[in-house]
Amino acid sequence: MRALLLLIAFLSSSAQAGFEKISVKNLNLNYQDSYGEGTLEKVGLGYSLKQVQVPYRISIEKTESAFEVTSEFLDFSWIKPYKIFFNAEKFNAKNTDFSIGGSLHSLESEALSIMPKERGLYQAHKVNVKCEGQGTGILKERVLEDCRQKLDASVKRIEVPADFILYRILYSLPEIQGELEFPGDNLIFTSRNGQFNLQLYIKYYVYAGLRANGRFHYENDFQTIAINVNQIKFGIFNVTNFVMRRLQAVNRSPDIKIDPPWIRINIGTPNEN
Secondary structure, three states, X not given: OHHXXXXXXXXXXXXXXXXXXXXXXXXXXXXXXXEEEEEEEEEEEOOEEEEEEEEEEEEXXXXXXXXXXXXXXXXXXXXXXXXXXXXXXXXXXXXXXXXXXXXXXXXXXXXEEEEOOOOOOEEEEEEEEEEEOOOOOOHHHHHHHHHHHEEEEEEEEEEOOOOOHHHHHHXXXXXXXXXXXXXXXXXXXXXXXXXXXXXXXXXXXXXXXXXXXXXXXXXOOOOEEEEEEEEEEEOOEEOHHHHHHHHHHXXXXXXXXXXXXXXXXXXXXXXXX
C-alpha cells in the first residue's frame, strides 16, 4: 500500500510499474516515531476495488530502507522511500481522498501535516488539487507532467513553524515594521503548460496578498523541478529581487539550489542512509 504514502505528497509520486490507476477513499493516518496507524474505507489498485461497510485499519512501520504497510486486506512495501517521508518525525492525513491515473488526478483532504526531521510542524487545511492530462505513459511521469500542463490547487489555511524561511525573509523587508501573522489564508496555485501563478494572503503590518508567477519544467528524468521566477509581489510592492537574494542567502538545504531567477528542487532521489 505504498501508494497511500506516495499520494499524500501527490506531486512527488514515485509509483512503480503495474498500476494504471490508484484511488483511496477516506484515509485517516497518524504516523510518528517510525510507526503509524490509520483507517480507510475504500482502495482501488488498477481496476480492482475493495470497499467495506466499516473503515478497516492499516499500520505502517519504518524499517531500515522501507515502509511496511499492512492491513486486513492488503500488504505492501514501499522500498527506498523519498527522504521527505522516510526522515520525517511525523505525518498525518485526515479525511483524505485521492486518485491518480487516467486523465484526471485529484486530492481532497480536510487536513494534511508533516514534521520534517528536526523541524516544526507544517499543516494544510481544506486541500483540493486537480490535474488533467493525456492519461498515457509511466504513472509517475504522467502525474507530474499532467500537473504541469493543467493544475488547479487550493488550500484554505496553512500553518507553518517559526523557523519557516518566509518568516525570516519578510521580517527583513525594508521600510515595513509590524507583526507577521501566520497561518496564511486562501492559497491558490495554478499551472497551464508550465506557466504558474501563486497567491497567498498573510498579515504583515497589513493584510495583503503574496503573489508569484513564472514557469517550471522537469530535469534529470523528472528528478528535479526547475522553477524560473518571473515576479514576486507583496501587496503593491515588487519584492522579486529582494526575496530571491534572501532565499539564496538563507538556504541551507542540499536538495534546493538557488541561482536567481532559477530555483531547482530535488524531488526524486530516494532516501540514502
